[in-house]
Amino acid sequence: MRQTTELQMPAESAFPLADTDRCPTSSTRKADIPAWLRQHNITFSEDLLKVELLAFCKQQQMKLTYVVDKMSRARGHSSIRLPPYHAELNPIELIWSQLKGYVGQKNLNFRLSDVQHLVNEAEASITSGLWAECCSHVEKIEAEYWRSENIQDELDDSSSSDNSDDETDTASKAGETTETTDMVDEL
Incomplete structure (x- = not known):
């Protein structure tokens, strides 16, 4: 008999189920973009325009990480994605x-x-x-x-x-x- 492990999420999660490290987008406030860069220890010029900051962020964007993946890895499991x-x-x-x-x-x-x-x-x-x-x-x-x-x-x-x-x-x-x-x- 197969043994399954169930991962239950609270109904109103305090964390997103999608990526936890989303790169800023055009809808991100300009003040939040430098904060994202600083959070990731990325050096940048403070006098960049929002468009330039976004382009810089996109170049520096890291691999997406998902909360569910982190939780399953911490418990010794791995996640497999279904094809779209x-x-x-x-x-x-x-x-x-x-x-x-x-x-x-x-x-x-x-x-x-x-x-x-x-x-x-x-x-x-x-x-x-x-x-x-x-x-x-x-x-x-x-x-x-x-x-x-x-x-x-x-x-x-x-x-x-x-x-x-x-x-x-x-x-x-x-x-x-x-x-x-x-x-x-x-x-």
Whole structure:
């Protein structure tokens, strides 16, 4: 049986879940930009314009770090990011779909209190067995992607070797054509 570790965040977190070291942007107040640079021990000229400071910040920008990554590393875990635009690789999307389907099917009067009650009912119906099914489904999709990727790699490898054979054939045919032309000229 798989052992899982759950990382629970407080409902109203005192820290952002996104990056903790966001580079200043054009919406950042000019006074905050030098503070960011000083915080990172980056020397700069105090007489720079905001646009110049932003360009300087962008050059000095460090790798983004996320609170969740720091927390998981501190506990001996690592984070893996899902590729963008691939919701099918995220089991929570299947759970979310079932929850929305339940609410949509049972919602008859569209009152907010009733919708909240239906959400709570749907949430209570989500079991560890359902989670296991969703995870298993995603693992099958992932395996199919890997299989497709391997097939594509094999096709790419074989087509590149076919192309090299074609180039050799073309070169030898070009040599034959030259020899034939030379023979015709001699006649």
